[in-house]
Amino acid sequence: MLEKIKIFFSNFDFDIRKNNNARFMDQKVTPDVLCIIADCIINYIENYNDNIEFSSTDIWKYEYSNNNVKDIFGKTDVNNPNAKNEYDKFFQQPLKALANARILIERKDGNKIYFSILNKEILEYISIKEKHSLEFLNIYLEKVFRDSDIWNLFEDFFENNTKNKFDILKNKYENFIIANTPINGKTEVRRIFTKILNPLSFVRKKHGTSKGRFSKDIISKDELMYNRKNWRDTLKKKNETRDEHNIRVNTQKIRQDAYLNYSLNKAKNIIKKLHSPISEVQDSFANGEATQIHHIFMKSEYPQLSTFIENLILLTGTQHNAKAHPNNNTNIINKNYQLTCLLAKSESIEKYNTVYSKDDFLYVLKVGLDYEFSNNIEFSDLQNKLVDLYNDVS
Structure with a gap:
């Protein structure tokens, strides 16, 4: 399947210098979020038809999405008016990334953005397990940077996995994005850079970035996830009251059970x-x-x-x-x-x-x-x- 993805990508040019798309990747585009969003899309179209257009709102207000996302990721109910901005980012960012990867087709109608499926086979593959979505991201990001003629910066960093090479990569990447996309500040570039570098580093068993700096350790899988699975962290923390500890442990248990039930179903x-x-x-x-x-x-x-x-x-x-x-x-x-x-x-x-x-x-x-x-x-x-x-x- 990985070879199929590469062959599919070979039909497209993802050069950032040409498309000026700053949202080819974003903060919410993590393996676990991408996997569940793909699963929500697949479930949505199966309830309607493969050719239906949908917005991010259609997906996050869909019952299947609401039932799973709110419990697994600790979100409020989708019908809560205070949740609109958070849910919009949570669903829209992966959809935009999938559209840039040509897995989805994006169409604008006034202020609204609609999506439809271009490659259902790859979308289904992403939806099956987080391992698949990580494999997809690795292939996709490398393709973007090869087409943009900056993959050599990443290769140099992976070959010489040091703080000095990290600083060089980070600085040159920030300048490249600011020069070729509407993003004009380093703060926003840095937020997204973590989501880009760490999946690539994990696959290659290399150091990446943590809190904006060269990571002390080789990147672990848990560091890639939006919903970091620290469910075994049940010990009482130093400055935590007994009530705070009980609430945290109970919340972790609820999210763990929700994730396991979702995954099994x-x-x-x-x-x-x-x-x-x-x-x-x-x-x-x-x-x-x-x-x-x-x-x-x-x-x-x-x-x-x-x-x-x-x-x-x-x-x-x-x-x-x-x-x-x-x-x-x-x-x-x-x-x-x-x-x-x-x-x-x-x-x-x-x-x-x-x-x-x-x-x-x-x-x-x-x-x-x-x-x-x-x-x-x-x-x-x-x-x-x-x-x-x-x-x-x-």
């Missing part, structure tokens, strides 16, 4: 859209409509795998209740049928490789089986090795 919907009504396991129990989404490695034992689409499989009721969970006891797993599910899932992943991630499947296997496979393993070899492993443990 989205994962289940992806599986259903991809495979329904046919079971992924074609055996003698596959007759009838497949309606059950089954965790191959149980959610109760492996909560860290619960939202991975690579750990979910579509089964018929009989397969789920009689084979996967013998006698419909959801507290136990039939190991032999678990192998059957893994083999079937590997075939699905190989077939739908623009949706599933082989690397994520290998991670699921690493956690579930406590066995690490080579990233370069072929699917046929992987399937044979799974059979060997289960012959030892079943």
Whole structure:
């Protein structure tokens, strides 16, 4: 899929010196926000039609968006009049970036801006998981800067990942943006620069920027996110009252639960859209409509795998209740049928490789089986090795 994105981008010129677009990237365009906005768009058009035009207001007032965004990101209800400015930025900035990337088409009508979809396949890819949206941003930003003939500044910084090279990159980038876009002050450039440099740095395992300076450490994934997932930070802070601590921990728990519920429901919907009504396991129990989404490695034992689409499989009721969970006891797993599910899932992943991630499947296997496979393993070899492993443990 990454190669498809690159080929698609090759049809366009993103040179900032020509389009003078300062909003090719913005503060709210983070992997987690871009992913959920793409998901909201996909859900919106599926409720209407693929060719419908929509505004940012249409998306953020859509029930699916409201139900998920307000809980996950700690926002107020979309119908709250005081939330208009915040929601407008939260949705509009990713939409504008997607339009600049030609994933969406942007049309102005007076003071209103409307969007429609140009490349649904890439938009769906972005919507599936934050990992995909990060991959998209990495390819997109590099393309923008190559077309603008300033990628060499970034390359120089990544090759010589020092404070001195950071200062050179930052200064030259600020001057370039001010010279070629309507932005005329360094403060605004610097706000957006963090959202640009850090995803590129993370992918390359390099230092980036923190609080406007050269980062002390190599950039972590959490630093890229709008909704930084510090849910484990439950210790009472030094200057925090007991009531303040309880409120903060409770709020974090609500947001964590909302995020997990959203991620799991989205994962289940992806599986259903991809495979329904046919079971992924074609055996003698596959007759009838497949309606059950089954965790191959149980959610109760492996909560860290619960939202991975690579750990979910579509089964018929009989397969789920009689084979996967013998006698419909959801507290136990039939190991032999678990192998059957893994083999079937590997075939699905190989077939739908623009949706599933082989690397994520290998991670699921690493956690579930406590066995690490080579990233370069072929699917046929992987399937044979799974059979060997289960012959030892079943």
